[in-house]
Amino acid sequence: xxxxxxxxxxxxxxxxxxxxxGYASTGVKEILDDADVPKxxxxxxxxxxxxxxxxxxxxxxxxxxxxxxxxxxxxxAAPLKRLRRYFEELIAVxxxxxxxxxxxxxxxxxxxxxHSDSIQSLLHVSFSNWQTGIVSVLQEAIDRGDLxxxxxxxxxxxxxxxSYEGALLRSKADRSSKPxxxxxxxxxxxxxxx
Numbered sequence: 001x002x003x004x005x006x007x008x009x010x011x012x013x014x015x016x017x018x019x020x021x022g023y024a025s026t027g028v029k030e031i032l033d034d035a036d037v038p039k040x041x042x043x044x045x046x047x048x049x050x051x052x053x054x055x056x057x058x059x060x061x062x063x064x065x066x067x068x069x070x071x072x073x074x075x076x077a078a079p080l081k082r083l084r085r086y087f088e089e090l091i092a093v094x095x096x097x098x099x100x101x102x103x104x105x106x107x108x109x110x111x112x113x114x115h116s117d118s119i120q121s122l123l124h125v126s127f128s129n130w131q132t133g134i135v136s137v138l139q140e141a142i143d144r145g146d147l148x149x150x151x152x153x154x155x156x157x158x159x160x161x162x163s164y165e166g167a168l169l170r171s172k173a174d175r176s177s178k179p180x181x182x183x184x185x186x187x188x189x190x191x192x193x194x
Contacts, residue, residue, distance in 0.1 A: 079141040
């Protein structure tokens, strides 16, 4: 049990560091110092920094999947209301006023997708699964008549996800919430306005 706790602790510390500073700017020594774990322990659990980053990304994605499941599957509200609430929460958690702004999946896509096949593959799967969750909510909205049957939920989900990630990136560059406000407005008051 102790070994599992050490591994989990390293992942939590690594998640915080990589999310806030990026992969390249995060050193193994910093993680070890912050976690108060000897160097040998790191390499006992992870073959390399890249393998560690994969495990950190997996942890992050698991947490985000839980967030999506909790909000998007809450059947009490209409599907488009749940979808809007979901994106509003993401913006509150990862927008420019957040403790650590930006989405780790988006950040690592920019930083690592061209340099690591294993991380790129995990990013691809993560985006695909994320998109699938949005597709199901859009399909529910179509089935209920909240959106026209002519909508293509897969393409629409892809557009929403890409637009959100782009707005989040732009909000970091501008140090402003305006791009995210524009995303919410056009997504929900124009594009998805039944």
